[in-house]
Amino acid sequence: MTPSPAPERSGARTTLQKLLSRFHFGVTLLAVALSGITILLAGITTLRGYADRNMELAAQVAAYGVEPALVFNDPQAAREGLQPLTRIPGIARLRVLDDKGRLLTEWVSPHGDAMPMLTGFFFPRPFATTVQRNGSVIGTIEVWGDSSTLTHYVRLGLLAGLACLLITAIGTVILARRFEYELVKPLGEIATVAHDVRLHRRFDKRVQGLGIAELDRLGGDINALLDELQGWQGHMESEKALLAHRASHDPLTALPNRAAFDEALAARLAAGAARFALLFIDADNFKAVNDGFGHAAGDAVLVALSQRIKALLHPGDFAARIGGDEFVMIVDPAGHDAQPDSLAERLRAAIADPITLPGGDSYRLSVSIGVAVHPADGTDPTALLTAADAAMYADKLGKLSK
Amino acid sequence: MLIPLLLIGSSMTAPQLAMQAAAQTVVDDSPGGMALAVNRMLGGIVTYATWPNEAPGAPRTMCVIGTPRLTERPAPDLPGRGSVSVRRISAAAAIGGAGCHMLYLGQMPVADRQRLIGWVHGKAILTVTDDDSNCNLGAMFCLNAQGQRLSFSVNLDSIGRGSVRVDPRVLKIGSDGGPR
Numbered sequence: 001m002t003p004s005p006a007p008e009r010s011g012a013r014t015t016l017q018k019l020l021s022r023f024h025f026g027v028t029l030l031a032v033a034l035s036g037i038t039i040l041l042a043g044i045t046t047l048r049g050y051a052d053r054n055m056e057l058a059a060q061v062a063a064y065g066v067e068p069a070l071v072f073n074d075p076q077a078a079r080e081g082l083q084p085l086t087r088i089p090g091i092a093r094l095r096v097l098d099d100k101g102r103l104l105t106e107w108v109s110p111h112g113d114a115m116p117m118l119t120g121f122f123f124p125r126p127f128a129t130t131v132q133r134n135g136s137v138i139g140t141i142e143v144w145g146d147s148s149t150l151t152h153y154v155r156l157g158l159l160a161g162l163a164c165l166l167i168t169a170i171g172t173v174i175l176a177r178r179f180e181y182e183l184v185k186p187l188g189e190i191a192t193v194a195h196d197v198r199l200h201r202r203f204d205k206r207v208q209g210l211g212i213a214e215l216d217r218l219g220g221d222i223n224a225l226l227d228e229l230q231g232w233q234g235h236m237e238s239e240k241a242l243l244a245h246r247a248s249h250d251p252l253t254a255l256p257n258r259a260a261f262d263e264a265l266a267a268r269l270a271a272g273a274a275r276f277a278l279l280f281i282d283a284d285n286f287k288a289v290n291d292g293f294g295h296a297a298g299d300a301v302l303v304a305l306s307q308r309i310k311a312l313l314h315p316g317d318f319a320a321r322i323g324g325d326e327f328v329m330i331v332d333p334a335g336h337d338a339q340p341d342s343l344a345e346r347l348r349a350a351i352a353d354p355i356t357l358p359g360g361d362s363y364r365l366s367v368s369i370g371v372a373v374h375p376a377d378g379t380d381p382t383a384l385l386t387a388a389d390a391a392m393y394a395d396k397l398g399k400l401s402k
Numbered sequence: 403m404l405i406p407l408l409l410i411g412s413s414m415t416a417p418q419l420a421m422q423a424a425a426q427t428v429v430d431d432s433p434g435g436m437a438l439a440v441n442r443m444l445g446g447i448v449t450y451a452t453w454p455n456e457a458p459g460a461p462r463t464m465c466v467i468g469t470p471r472l473t474e475r476p477a478p479d480l481p482g483r484g485s486v487s488v489r490r491i492s493a494a495a496a497i498g499g500a501g502c503h504m505l506y507l508g509q510m511p512v513a514d515r516q517r518l519i520g521w522v523h524g525k526a527i528l529t530v531t532d533d534d535s536n537c538n539l540g541a542m543f544c545l546n547a548q549g550q551r552l553s554f555s556v557n558l559d560s561i562g563r564g565s566v567r568v569d570p571r572v573l574k575i576g577s578d579g580g581p582r
Contacts, residue, residue: 068571071446071481072554073427073439077575134449134459134482 016184021176028168036161043157047150048122054090055143059129061085062141066096067131070104070139078105092119093126093144099137109146118154119147186210190219193226203230250321252299253306261320261328265381268318268330273374276332277340279347280370280388281309283325284396289363297357301365304355312347328388333373344369368396427552437473439552440545444478444506444530447543447554448486450569453503453526459484465502466490467518468510472532472547476506497521507531507541515539519560526565542568543576 065081068074078096085094086107094107113119123145131139189207196202203226207219248260256264268276283305290298302325309319309327318330329347333340348369354362370392372378377387429439448462462478464486470476478486491500493514505527507515519540522529530543537544537555542564544555556576561568 065571068446068450068569068575071449072443072572072575074575081571132482134480134484136482138481 016187017176017180020179020183021173024172024176024179025169028172029165032161032164032168036157036164040154040157040161043153044150047153051090051122051145051149052127054088055123055127055145056129058085058088058091058094059127059141059143062094062096062143063129063131066104066139066141067133070096070098070131071133073098073104075105079107082107090146090149091143092123092146093142095126095142097140097142099139101140104139111146111148113146113148115147115151118151119145122147122150183212186212186215186219190215190222193222197226197229201233203233253303253321255306255310255327256318256320258320258322261318261322262381264318264320265330265384269374269379269381273332275334276330276374277343278372278374278377278384278388279329279331279340279344280372280385280392281305281327281329281347282368282392282396284366284368284399286325289365293357293359293361293363297359297361297363300358301355301363305351305365305367308350308353309347312350328385340371340373344371366399368392368399370395429547429550429552431550436547436552437475438479440473440532441477441479443545443552443554444476445480445486447528447530447568447572448478448504449480449482449484450572451504451528452567452569454565454567455526462486462503463501464488464504464506465496465500466506466508467493467496468508468514468533470506470508470532472545472552493518502527504528504530507533509533523563524565528564528566528568529560 062082062085065084066078067081069077069081082094082096082105085091086109092109092113096104096106098104126142126144128140128142130137131141189210193205193207196205206223206226210216210219248256248263250257265278283301286298286301289301302321305327306319306321309329313319313329314332316332319327321327331340331343333343338346348367351365351367354364357363370388370390372384372387372391374384378384427439427443429435444464448464452458453462461484464476464478466476466488467490475488477488480486486504489500489502491502493510496502496505496518503526505518505522507518507529508531510533519529528543529541530545531539531541532545532547534541534544535546537546537557540557540560542557542560544557546553546555554576556568556573558573558577561573
C-alpha cells in the first residue's frame with residue numbers, strides 16, 4: 001500500500017511519525033514531571049511533618065529522661081538520659097541546658113551530615129522544649145533534625161522518577177507507532193489514490209471508508225473531485241471522438257473520407273492481410289443528375305448510393321467516399337463467398353434499383369466498378385488504387401463503346 | 403520511624419555501664435557553695451518522693467537529728483512550688499511522734515541511728531544521711547562529698563522497706579555504679 005515516494009516528497013522534511021512521537025513525548029514528559037514533582041513535594045512535606053513530630057517526641061522523651069539529672073545538676077545522668085535517643089535515626093544533635101542557659105550535656109551524631117545545606121533548609125532551627133519540675137522551668141532540651149531520611153527519600157524519588165521517565169519514553173514510542181498506524185495508514189491510502197489518479201489517470205479510483213471522521217470528510221471531498229474529473233475526462237473523450245469522426249468522415253454520406261481510407265488501407269497492408277479486393281466505384285454521368293434535377297437531387301443520389309454500398313458490407317469490410325462521386329470498398333472476398341468480379345456484379349445490381357428523388361421523380365443510377373486484388377494487382381496502396389482506377393475506367397469505356 | 407521512640411520508655415530502666423560514682427554535682431567554689439549544693443540535692447530528693455495519702459506539693463517537714471557534716475543548716479531547696487520546713491530535734495523526740503516526713507541523720511551515736519532506722523521501717527518517712535559514704539547503714543539516701551563534688555547514693559533495700567515512693571529515675575541515678 002505504500003506509495004513509492006515521489007521526488008518532491010523526499011528531503012529533510014519531518015515525517016508524521018516523528019512529529020507525533022515528539023508531541024507524545026513532550027506531553028507525557030510534562031505529565032510525568034508534574035506528577036513526579038507533586039508526589040515528591042507531597043512526600044517531602046509529609047516526611048517533614050513526621051520528622052517534626054519525631055523531633056518533638058524525641059524532645060519530650062529527652063525531657064523526661066534528663067529531668068532528674070537537671071534537678072540534681074548531674075551531667076553524667078543527663079548523658080545517660082539522652083542515651084536511648086542516640087539510637088534513633090533522624091536526630092543530628094541533642095543539647096541539654098539548665099535553667100540558667102548553661103550547657104549541661106550535648107550529644108552529636110557520629111554519622112555526620114551528608115548534606116548540610118539540605119539539613120539547613122529543612123531544619124533551620126532546632127526543636128526546643130522546656131523541662132519543668134513542680135511548675136517551674138528547670139532546663140531546656142534542643143533537638144536538631146537530620147536530613148538523611150529526607151535525602152534518602154529524595155534520592156529514591158528521583159531514581160523512581162528516572163525509571164518512570166524511561167518507561168514513559170518506551171511507552172511513547174510504542175504509542176506513537178500505534179497512533180501512526182491508525183492515522184498514517186488512512187492518509188497513505190488517500191495519497192495512494194491521488195498518486196494513481198495523477199500518474200496513471202485512474203479516474204475510476206475512489207478513497208474507501210477510513211473510519212476517522214475528518215479523514216472520511218477529506219476522502220469524500222477527494223471522491224467528489226474525482227467524480228468531477230471523471231465527468232470532464234469522459235466529456236473530453238467524447239468531444240475528441242466526435243472531432244476525430246468529423247475529421248475522417250464525409251458529412252453528407254457519413255462514410256469515411258479519403259484520409260480515413262488511406263489510413264485504413266495502409267493499416268490493412270501493414271497488418272499483413274493476405275488477400276483482399278479493392279473496388280473502385282464511380283457514378284456514371286453524375287453531372288447529368290445535378291444539371292437535370294438540381295444539387296439536392298444529386299445529394300440524395302449520393303446518399304442512396306452510399307447506403308446501398310453500406311448494406312453490402314460485412315464485418316471487417318471498409319467503404320469510403322473519396323471524391324465527389326467516387327467510392328471505394330475494401331472487401332475480403334472469402335467473407336462473401338464470391339469472386340471479386342461477381343461481388344462487383346452484386347453491387348451493380350443493388351445500385352441499379354431506382355432511387356426516389358426529393359421532387360418525387362425516380363432515377364436509375366449506373367456505376368462503373370474497377371476491382372484490384374491484393375497481392376495479385378499490387379502490394380502497396382498506390383499500385384492497388386491505380387489498378388482499381390484503371391479497371392474502373394476500362395469498365396466505363398467498355399459501356400460507352402457499346 | 404516512630405516505633406523506636408515507643409521503646410525508649412522500656413529502655414530507660416536498662417542497666418548502664420557507667421563506672422562513675424552515683425549522681426554527682428559540681429559544687430561552686432564560693433563560700434556556702436556546698437550548702438547550696440546539699441540543699442538543692444535535698445530539694446530534688448523531696449520532689450521525686452511521693453508520700454502516700456498526701457497531696458503532691460503539700461508542705462513537708464524535715465527533721466534534722468545529730469550533727470550534719472556537710473552543712474550546718476540543711477534546708478531543702480525545692481524547684482518550683484512547695485516548701486519544706488526544717489526542725490532540729492533529738493532522736494527520742496523523733497520517735498516520740500514529731501510528724502516528720504523526712505529525717506536528716508547527721509553524726510550521732512550508733513545506737514541512736516540503729517533505733518531510728520528500725521523505727522522508720524514500714525513508715526512513710528524518708529531517711530537521708532551525710533555520714534555513711536558506703537550507704538550500707540540503713541539510710542535511704544546517702545550524701546557524700548569528695549573534694550568539690552557532691553554525690554548521692556540510694557539504698558534500695560531501705561527504700562523497699564519504707565512506704566514512701568521514690569521516682570525510679572532518681573533510684574537509677576543514685577544506684578548507677580555507686581557504692582552499695
